[in-house]
Amino acid sequence: MSRAFKHTVLITLLLSISCMSFGQGSVSRTNDLEKGDIYVISIGINDYPSFGLQLCVNDSNDLVAKIKNDKLGNPEDSSVNVYAHALNDSDATLKNIRSAFKEVIANSKVNDYFVLNFSGFSQETKSGDTVLIPYDPDFNWREIDESIVFPVVELAKLMEQIQAKHQLVISEAGSGREFAQNLIGQLFESNPIIASGTERERVLITTKGLGIERKKCPDGTELTNGSLVHFIKQHGNVLDVFKNIDAYEFQLMQSELACSYRDQKYVAIYNEKEYRDILVSRFNRINSRGSKGSSTQADNKETAERPGKTYALVIATNEYESQSDWRDLKNPINDANSVADLLSSHYGVEVEKVFDQDREEVLMKLVALKSKLQADDKLIVFVAGHGYYSDSYSDGYLVLKDSKGLDDDITMDSYLQMATLNRLLDNMPSKQIFALFDVCFGATFDLNAKDVALSNYRDLSMDITLDEFISRKSKDQSRLFMASGRYEVPDYWNNSLDHSPFADKLIKILEKEKQFISPGKIFSAMEGNATEPILKQFGSHETRGDFLLKAN
Numbered sequence: 001m002s003r004a005f006k007h008t009v010l011i012t013l014l015l016s017i018s019c020m021s022f023g024q025g026s027v028s029r030t031n032d033l034e035k036g037d038i039y040v041i042s043i044g045i046n047d048y049p050s051f052g053l054q055l056c057v058n059d060s061n062d063l064v065a066k067i068k069n070d071k072l073g074n075p076e077d078s079s080v081n082v083y084a085h086a087l088n089d090s091d092a093t094l095k096n097i098r099s100a101f102k103e104v105i106a107n108s109k110v111n112d113y114f115v116l117n118f119s120g121f122s123q124e125t126k127s128g129d130t131v132l133i134p135y136d137p138d139f140n141w142r143e144i145d146e147s148i149v150f151p152v153v154e155l156a157k158l159m160e161q162i163q164a165k166h167q168l169v170i171s172e173a174g175s176g177r178e179f180a181q182n183l184i185g186q187l188f189e190s191n192p193i194i195a196s197g198t199e200r201e202r203v204l205i206t207t208k209g210l211g212i213e214r215k216k217c218p219d220g221t222e223l224t225n226g227s228l229v230h231f232i233k234q235h236g237n238v239l240d241v242f243k244n245i246d247a248y249e250f251q252l253m254q255s256e257l258a259c260s261y262r263d264q265k266y267v268a269i270y271n272e273k274e275y276r277d278i279l280v281s282r283f284n285r286i287n288s289r290g291s292k293g294s295s296t297q298a299d300n301k302e303t304a305e306r307p308g309k310t311y312a313l314v315i316a317t318n319e320y321e322s323q324s325d326w327r328d329l330k331n332p333i334n335d336a337n338s339v340a341d342l343l344s345s346h347y348g349v350e351v352e353k354v355f356d357q358d359r360e361e362v363l364m365k366l367v368a369l370k371s372k373l374q375a376d377d378k379l380i381v382f383v384a385g386h387g388y389y390s391d392s393y394s395d396g397y398l399v400l401k402d403s404k405g406l407d408d409d410i411t412m413d414s415y416l417q418m419a420t421l422n423r424l425l426d427n428m429p430s431k432q433i434f435a436l437f438d439v440c441f442g443a444t445f446d447l448n449a450k451d452v453a454l455s456n457y458r459d460l461s462m463d464i465t466l467d468e469f470i471s472r473k474s475k476d477q478s479r480l481f482m483a484s485g486r487y488e489v490p491d492y493w494n495n496s497l498d499h500s501p502f503a504d505k506l507i508k509i510l511e512k513e514k515q516f517i518s519p520g521k522i523f524s525a526m527e528g529n530a531t532e533p534i535l536k537q538f539g540s541h542e543t544r545g546d547f548l549l550k551a552n
Helices: 002-019 056-070 096-108 152-161 176-187 226-231 237-244 245-258 272-287 293-305 334-346 357-371 416-426 444-445 466-473 499-512 519-526
Strands: 040-044 082-089 115-118 122-124 130-132 165-169 201-207 268-273 310-316 350-355 378-387 388-392 393-399 432-439 478-483 535-537
Touching: 002 293, 040 056, 040 096, 056 082, 056 115, 056 226, 056 237, 082 096, 082 237, 082 272, 096 152, 115 237, 115 245, 122 176, 130 152, 130 237, 152 176, 152 334, 152 416, 165 176, 165 268, 165 378, 176 201, 176 310, 201 226, 201 272, 237 378, 245 268, 268 272, 310 334, 310 357, 334 350, 334 378, 334 499, 350 357, 357 416, 378 388, 388 444, 393 416, 393 444, 416 432, 416 444, 432 444, 444 535, 478 519, 499 519, 519 535
Parallel strands: 040 082, 040 115, 115 165, 165 201, 310 350, 310 378, 378 432, 432 478
Antiparallel strands: 122 130, 201 268, 388 393, 478 535
């Protein structure tokens, strides 16, 4: 199925869902909001050349004030922090918007909340794409300069890198329907394989038609905000949309009725979770071979009772269909086979190899692995092949067998975005995960990850058995990754034509170890490597987390 067709299905489905009456569309979620910090980027631009607006800066400031006041329902809760970027008029340049996103990407965590508000102008290009218009005193309305606008494609790529799983976009700019179609097509996950491995909740609140500024409601009430923000301000915490979206939409409908515009429905809400549930359910039905309930229960019981195991997913790509940008490589599969064989024979790891496969197959293996894992299991992921960093989208990508040439895939849809892989691995059930990337720009798996000072256990003296020690170190959750280098790394080197510099040392380390291996031990032995490896944490890593694997 082509991406364009999948997006058409997605958009049609979401637009249909948004038109359902209250109570008919989905199951309400009534749990309290998860604790987490709130990150806000609120943009309001009145001062456009030739076409000035009046209420956008008010919208931006008032939304920030409301979120700071409401927090997660308890304004006095000092454990919840609100970090807000209010970019208004001359502060709302493209450079400042990108800078604000980079700061949110660097600091937000999985359980946090992210809110983007854009109050200003948006416009559709000749190709039908939507661009948000930042502040620029020289902006030419007749001929859009793509270097100074903010395309929703870029917006979606940046939001994908934000770890916060609760993400809300509010916009009354331009045509809400066109904006929704284009943003949904890029932001909401249309691949059922990826969708089944994520817990993201992303919601879009916009308009059904053109956003409008008006001075009064029909009853004479003065308006100091755009209609959408006026409706939002009339009721409780805007983040309640993540607690019970039906109830929140009903509240907005009541506000609309009290201040209607030409007796037409003005607000539209689109919810990724509703689409994802339908998408994944349909995918599972199509791909299920069917099984009797009794055998399924027996399988689940067997899985629940088994002791923890260590699994490895070893991914390597030598051959690439697009030779315009990605020449075939000599050693990734050599490297992966050697690492896989050692993990299996010397450390008792159950290994699955994924060699020279396309993006869809790699994703299928990741999702299948998730269904197999349980909390006490450990997971190692090793990836070798080409990697790429996109300046346009400020993120790294894995190049797989079917990845197209860069000029043929401007939105990078045939590549595996590092931010997506990061989220898929972080959501795995295993308490401890260690990923190794021997690809160019492997460090972009998490661009803003913190370094970790793990022990290399060189001076370890134990009063307990090795098994007891490893069991003790396995109690805390770990999310660790090692990259062979920050930038480009070679396929082979003079000291070993059959392996990359990183893989050559990794293989020797795995071979020589007599007690147990750990990321700290590997990194300590790797620090003098020609490619300058890095070791960092990602996702939901806990401070005391580590990853110890006993040698046979």
